[in-house]
Structures are given as structure tokens and as C-alpha cells.
Amino acid sequence: MIDHVEARGGAYADSVTLMQVSKQVSASDGVDTALVAMATELNLELARGMGFTVPGDVSADALLVAIRADEEVALATALAVAEQGLTARPASSAATEAPPRTVASAARSGGNLALISVPGPHAFTEAMDALEAGCDVMVFSDNVPIDQEVRLKSAAAERGLLVMGPDCGTAVIGGIGLGFSHSVQPGPVGVVAASGTGCQQLLCLLDAAGVGVTAALGVGGRDLSSAVGARSTMTALDALDADPATQLIVVVSKPPADDVARAVRAHADTLDTGVQFAFLGETDLTAAAEAAIAAIGVTVPTWASWPGQLVEPRPGALRGLFCGGTLCDEAMLIASAELGVIRSNIALRPEDRIGPTERAAGHLMIDFGDDELTAGRPHPMIDQSLRLERLAAEAADPGTAVILLDVVLGHGANADPAGELAPLIEAAAVPVVASLIGTGADPQGLAAQAATLQKAGAHVFASNAQAARFACGLIQHD
Amino acid sequence: MTDLVRRDPSLITAGIDLLADAAEAQAAPVTRVDWRPPMDGTSADLAAVAADPRRVTANAEAVRRMLDTRALLVDVMPAGDALGLANDDFLHAGPPIAWDRASGPLRGALMGAAAFEGLVGDPDDAAALFQAGAVSLAPCHHHRAVGPMAGVVSASMWLFVLEDPGTGALAYCSLNEGLGKVLRYGAYSPDVLARLRWMADILGPMLQAAVRAHGPIDIKAILAQMLQMGDEAHNRNRAGTLMLLRELMPSLIDSGFPSSDIAEAARFVAGNDHFFLNLAMPACKLTLDAARNIPGSTMVVAMARNGTDFGIQVAGTGAQWFTGPAQVPDGLYLGAFGPDDANPDIGDSAITETAGLGGFSMAAAPAIVRFVGGTVADALATTRRMYEITLAEHPAYSIPVLDFRGAPCGIDVTRVVRTGILPQINTGMAGRVAGTGQVGAGLVTPPAEIFPSALAALASEARAR
Numbered sequence: 001m002i003d004h005v006e007a008r009g010g011a012y013a014d015s016v017t018l019m020q021v022s023k024q025v026s027a028s029d030g031v032d033t034a035l036v037a038m039a040t041e042l043n044l045e046l047a048r049g050m051g052f053t054v055p056g057d058v059s060a061d062a063l064l065v066a067i068r069a070d071e072e073v074a075l076a077t078a079l080a081v082a083e084q085g086l087t088a089r090p091a092s093s094a095a096t097e098a099p100p101r102t103v104a105s106a107a108r109s110g111g112n113l114a115l116i117s118v119p120g121p122h123a124f125t126e127a128m129d130a131l132e133a134g135c136d137v138m139v140f141s142d143n144v145p146i147d148q149e150v151r152l153k154s155a156a157a158e159r160g161l162l163v164m165g166p167d168c169g170t171a172v173i174g175g176i177g178l179g180f181s182h183s184v185q186p187g188p189v190g191v192v193a194a195s196g197t198g199c200q201q202l203l204c205l206l207d208a209a210g211v212g213v214t215a216a217l218g219v220g221g222r223d224l225s226s227a228v229g230a231r232s233t234m235t236a237l238d239a240l241d242a243d244p245a246t247q248l249i250v251v252v253s254k255p256p257a258d259d260v261a262r263a264v265r266a267h268a269d270t271l272d273t274g275v276q277f278a279f280l281g282e283t284d285l286t287a288a289a290e291a292a293i294a295a296i297g298v299t300v301p302t303w304a305s306w307p308g309q310l311v312e313p314r315p316g317a318l319r320g321l322f323c324g325g326t327l328c329d330e331a332m333l334i335a336s337a338e339l340g341v342i343r344s345n346i347a348l349r350p351e352d353r354i355g356p357t358e359r360a361a362g363h364l365m366i367d368f369g370d371d372e373l374t375a376g377r378p379h380p381m382i383d384q385s386l387r388l389e390r391l392a393a394e395a396a397d398p399g400t401a402v403i404l405l406d407v408v409l410g411h412g413a414n415a416d417p418a419g420e421l422a423p424l425i426e427a428a429a430v431p432v433v434a435s436l437i438g439t440g441a442d443p444q445g446l447a448a449q450a451a452t453l454q455k456a457g458a459h460v461f462a463s464n465a466q467a468a469r470f471a472c473g474l475i476q477h478d
Numbered sequence: 479m480t481d482l483v484r485r486d487p488s489l490i491t492a493g494i495d496l497l498a499d500a501a502e503a504q505a506a507p508v509t510r511v512d513w514r515p516p517m518d519g520t521s522a523d524l525a526a527v528a529a530d531p532r533r534v535t536a537n538a539e540a541v542r543r544m545l546d547t548r549a550l551l552v553d554v555m556p557a558g559d560a561l562g563l564a565n566d567d568f569l570h571a572g573p574p575i576a577w578d579r580a581s582g583p584l585r586g587a588l589m590g591a592a593a594f595e596g597l598v599g600d601p602d603d604a605a606a607l608f609q610a611g612a613v614s615l616a617p618c619h620h621h622r623a624v625g626p627m628a629g630v631v632s633a634s635m636w637l638f639v640l641e642d643p644g645t646g647a648l649a650y651c652s653l654n655e656g657l658g659k660v661l662r663y664g665a666y667s668p669d670v671l672a673r674l675r676w677m678a679d680i681l682g683p684m685l686q687a688a689v690r691a692h693g694p695i696d697i698k699a700i701l702a703q704m705l706q707m708g709d710e711a712h713n714r715n716r717a718g719t720l721m722l723l724r725e726l727m728p729s730l731i732d733s734g735f736p737s738s739d740i741a742e743a744a745r746f747v748a749g750n751d752h753f754f755l756n757l758a759m760p761a762c763k764l765t766l767d768a769a770r771n772i773p774g775s776t777m778v779v780a781m782a783r784n785g786t787d788f789g790i791q792v793a794g795t796g797a798q799w800f801t802g803p804a805q806v807p808d809g810l811y812l813g814a815f816g817p818d819d820a821n822p823d824i825g826d827s828a829i830t831e832t833a834g835l836g837g838f839s840m841a842a843a844p845a846i847v848r849f850v851g852g853t854v855a856d857a858l859a860t861t862r863r864m865y866e867i868t869l870a871e872h873p874a875y876s877i878p879v880l881d882f883r884g885a886p887c888g889i890d891v892t893r894v895v896r897t898g899i900l901p902q903i904n905t906g907m908a909g910r911v912a913g914t915g916q917v918g919a920g921l922v923t924p925p926a927e928i929f930p931s932a933l934a935a936l937a938s939e940a941r942a943r
Contacts, residue, residue, distance in 0.1 A: 014495060016496045098862060101512055101514070102866065105511070105866050105893075106510075107490060112485065112488050113482065115497060117494040117497050118493040118513050119493075122524075125525055125892075140493065174487045215483045242479060242484075243483045378494075412497055
């Protein structure tokens, strides 16, 4: 075996491209293992974990290429594969003209909405470009400092523009799903969401009931904190209120700060359009969807499920492994009411917090999409390899009674998440319960993904709340 | 309020390609930014400057002043009268420098100028004078002046005087001596000094008479026309030179000077394709000086080299220079000269690039792309690349081959740091050894590190508010 480790200065590719390159290189003949990634602390740690000797003084802006191969020829081939993957870029429309290098430069030739997904420390600068050019902005990037978020939103307010995010995973504008999103039908409901996956669950349930949306505006998970003061939520409410096609507005968020909740409710009272609040803890996402559907005058359907084989409740711990932070939150709220303490990297109570890679004896839920696990890595909805590793580990743990997962489909997401999970579900000695968040028009195919999960033995639900309740029901407790 | 909800999105994406792919798959129009990380260790400073609420209006003001400032040639006069220089005051190109760090061509030019002013009989004796600090040395830029290459100006040399009629602001530049063995390239042989004497005794007074008789000449108007005629106003000034001569010729003939002197002057100017450079430069200087001292502005107002250091000044940071080592240009050499003979980058002429001409308008001058070692495609790509680091497109300076798009102007420190794209400068190359003269011409960029330095100063000023 030969190890090749190099840190290339001045080279850069986005984390999704790098994940794809890593896969291609790993699949190259004679390659044992490989990692091609930006040299963030997390990725350097990963490389060390893979047994590579990584130099200590690598800049986080460097590109790390670590390959372990049988022999020299295989290594050379693998390096060539990496090179090809790194240089392939989508052809620009005008072959002679180089693409713009900043949002400011791109905005000279038009555009009205910027979608920023550069690494967090650089997102503010690009987003300011967009605002200065008169564009609304969706900041998909996470790891953006909160003072920068406040500045961005204040700058947007001065210009009458909307900042969606930072850490805004989902939006639907003009029928186009942005970030992690779904193909949904047009309709009367406008969504304002401080929670990406919460928004996705709501959109998918509305769609299943035949209720469409005018727009779904993400505002970022911290928008309803005291520091940010719901700046974007207010703007989004006004934008939807001004839209004649929007008949009902639903605001989705984790529980907001009290003063902020009061302010938002007071503002909502001044609008012509009715506003429903879906604050997790006060309600769950499924109940919120049902309330909206009823308010529009549509009959609430029975939510789809794809049952697994009947199993008896058993003693042991619930282990939830999530891609979606809000889905994880919702599951924790439901499960903690039935089972008691749930340890988590995004725990409901600070004293229940554990590190994202830490194991625990009792009930536990991990959000793999948390900032700590996404620095220099794609979101787990794209690359679930960390979750897959953990799934294998939890399934092998004799303390585990039931495993709970979310599987999120849609634009921007992994092409076949169920296919990646299926072998592990099949091999698991414990029941696996999954919520499947998607619509019939999603590129992965809702029915096919459901069938794959069901065939592997999972109990599958379109409602995350129902999945969580079902999982709790499989655990013997007092 | 935003009408985001009621219109079809037209997207600009920066970051993860997959997200742009997904939007395109839904038939949304997408412009992709080829985003790459900024220069090392600059993200906090970039954010601080991006958050500076003064920046947008300050830069708009800097651009407005640069574009609004006119540049009229109003007079020609000796530096002693124009700038109040005594015969032991010497100006030079670039940021401040003392004799001990001065390069060969700058030393050569200073020695020649000392002899020209009569401080020494033999230029070679002048070194001791400068070494002892017995004379004063200052950048042209500190005296509202610019000088090509060594840029040495002394009291007896004649200067073009340019004025902005709106503000009365002035800028100065010496008269161009021609190519080859000339003072500005560090040559100081007797023929070099003899030419300088003729310029001071005959050419200067004659031009003064002609300009005064003619009345103000609009230099920016000539610059605008030059770009339509294959000049980029740094390494090609042929059309500009001829237009100036066309403008002045009747007044020269009427000046009352002996016809032999007029013929000699006409021959001299017509035989020196770079004569107009010394008008292009002060015109650029005048427009950029108007943009100085605007708090919060990130626009570069001067790029200048002294043969040792490359320095920039920025509108938002006052008189401070940000300097790094001048680079050796990459290009073609005259005769038997080679890279070992070349001095690092020298001269105030990069003021043309600072104003959007020269390398920035390379696409306008296909005739000289090979002279600086490139192809026409390179020239187009260079100009297009400069739009990435500039704040404005010049409404008067337009580039025919780019569908008359305005020249990229107003270098933004933050854009340079964000993109890593360095300003492209077309330049002549001086011999490393004092007395050699010109050895070639080519392309050069500033040392990259001066832009993060300038950014850090802008950021600390923004944070201190």
C-alpha cells in the first residue's frame, strides 16, 4: 500500500463536487481509500481517522488529496481521475467569455435572486453584493456569524429586499424549488419557514392533500431569535400579504423567543391575509399541515404509510439519525413526552447535549445536518456517509431497540437515499422506522423510494410525527 | 417592498454547482458565478469592509469624481516655476525611496538630472551627492505629478500642465524624450543630456507658445478617440501623438520660432510614438486625484513603482502607500538583452491602468499584443478579466471590439482580494544597470500582498467607526 497525501494551495472546489471526486477516486482500480476535500479541521480529522498522516500546518483554504493505493500505477491513475474530476466544469454559455467571479460581476448582466452556497465565512460578502445590486438573496450557507446575519438583514430592509437564511435550506419561488426543495403545485398557501426540513414536511403534506403553494420563503433558523428579531419573517409576511394569490400564510419555526413571537403575532394581526403559526412544541408539523388544509376548505386525507412486518414492543433505547434538524426536533419533542430524556447534539435541554460523534447508553437522536458536521462537507441530504456509518454502529449496539430515520427527497438531494440505506436496514437486527419526505414529482420518485425502504424491512411514513410516534410505540417502557 | 413572490426568479448562483443544476433542471434562468476563495486570511477583513455602510456611496462618489473630472492641457512650463522646485530638489516615480535602496535605472536618471542641473560636471560624481543626502528626493505623486519609468523631474525640466476646469485642480508630467537611451530608462550619457537641454531650451518654450496661443486642449477627448484607433495609451500612443501634433501644428507654425526649430520639433514629436504618454498619464492622474480622500472608498487612486517597490494608494486611506517588491515584467527584449538585464518594474505610468487604460484596455490595441508577448485572444481576455476587479465602465473610453463597451475602470481593492485577479499592466523594461536605457517591454502585475494590506487598513478603519 502507498499513501499519497498532499495539500494544494490555491485550489478550490465546492464540497459536493469534492464528494463526487472522492467517490470516483475511491472507485478507481487498486485504490483502497481516498479523500479529496477542503482541508478543514473536520476533514483533516477524517483523513487521520482513515489512517493518513496529515501535515499539521495546512491552511483550511488548501485542497487535501489523500489516496491509499495498491501500487504506483493505481495511484497515478487515481490522481489522474482526481485531476479530471476537479477540472471538469459546466460549459459556460458563451465559450469565449469567462464566467463572472463575484456576485457583483454576475449581477451586471441581470438576475433578481441570488442563491449563495459558498462556505460560511465568505457568504456575507457575496450576499452583500446581491443586495447592492437590488437582488433578493437566499443564503444556503451555514456557519455564518449571527452579527453578519443581522447586518445583512438590516441592509436588506433599507433596500426593501428579502434575505432568506443564512442556513436557509429550502425555498419555492415562482414554482422553482431552490436548495433542498420539492416540485409542488401552485396554490393558495404561502409558507414562511425558519426551518428548512420543517418547510419540506409541510410542503409535501400539503401537496399530498392536493393543496399547492404560492411561495415558500425560508428565513433561516435564527431569524426568530432575540438577536435577529424576526427581521426576515416580517418582510416575508409582508411580501406574501401583498400577493393576491396567497390566501393563507403558515409560519413554521422552532419555538421562538417570547418577545419575538409576540412581535410577529402582533404584526400578523395587521395583515389582510390570515396567518397560522406552526411553532414546534405548540404543535407538530403534521398537525400544522392539517390545520392549513382545513382552513383552505379541503378535506384532510389519511397520510400515506408503507408498513413493515408487525413487531412486538421491546426493551431498549430509541436511536434517531436525522438529516433534517427540524425533523429531529419534532421527533425529540414527541419521543421525550413518551420516553423521557433524549440525548442529542441539538438537545431540547442543554444538560442533555452530547457531541455529534459521541455514543450514549439511553435514547439518543443525532442531527447530521448541524453546523458542526457540515463545515467543509456536503449536507447529509446529499452525502449521508457519516449517517450510514453511525447507522451500522447503532444497529450493532445491543442497547438499541428501534432506529428512527428521516429520508428526504427533492431537488438538490441525494439521487437515491433509500438505495444507500437499504442494505444497512436489511442487515439491522432491530426495527427501523423512517419518515419519507417527498412529493410524487420529485426526481427520486416517491413511490420507488418508499418501496425500496419497505422491501428492506423499514416501516415508512409520510408524516414524520407519525413515524416518531410509531417508533416510540415499539419501545417497552413504563 | 420586494415583489419576489410575484415574479419569475432569474438566478445568480455562487457555490454548490448541484444547486444551480437543480434550478436549471426546473427551467429557471441561472447565471453561475465561478466562485473561489479569496486571498489567504482575508475573509474577516472582507466582511468588515463589506459591512461598512459608507462603502457603496463612497465608491459611487469616487467613480463619479473620476469620470466627471476633465483634463485640459493648459500650459507648458519649467518644473521650477510650476512646482517650486529648487535645483537640488528631485522628484522620482513610485512610492518614496531613499538612494540606498534605489535601483540602477532610478540612480542613473537621478545622476543624469544632477548633471543636467549643474550640481556636478560628470554624472558619475553625483552618486556621492545623493548618498550624502545633500539633495531632496520625493515622489512625483506627492507633488501632483507623474513621471514615466524613473520619472525623474528636476527644476529645469519642462512640464505639461493639465487642469480640470471644474475644480481648478492641476496635474503635471515631464515631456517625453523618446525611446532607447533616455534619462527615464536610466541612461545619462552626453547625448541624453544634450537632448534634455534641447527640450528645455527649444521644445519646451515652443510648446508653451503653441499651447498658450491655441488655448486648452481636451486630453480626455483625445484619449477617447485613441482607443478607437488602436492605442491603449500606455504602450501605444501613436494615434494620440499624431492627434496632438495635428492640434498644435498651426499654432507651432505661427509661434514665431525659426522654421528650422519648428521642423526639428515636429520631427521629434512625430518620430516618438510615445510622446502622448506624458499627456495620457497626467490626465489619468488628474481624474484619480479627484477621487482621493473619500472615507470608506475601496477604489485604488494610484499604482506606481520606483524600480524597487510597487505601491498603491486607495481613496479611503489617505496618503498611505501599500508597498511590496516590484516584479520583473514578462515580455520581449530588444536586441541581445535578456531577462537578466531587466530591472524590476518602474514608473508612474501604471496610472493609466489605474484609470482603465493601458493593460485594462488591451483589447483596444491588437497591434501591440505581440510586442508585449501575447495574442489578440489574450488581449480580449485580459480586458474582460479586468471588469471583474473594477467598479465602473468608462462612458467615454469605449472599446470597439467589445461592442464599444466602456473600459473597465476604478480598481476595487476588495474585488482584487476576492478574485485573486491582479491588475494587468503593460510596461516598458529598463536595464538593471544605471546608464543602460530600455531593454524591452512586456506585461507585469503588482505584488499580490499589497492588496490584502490595503484591505486590512480599510477594515481597521471601518471597525474603528
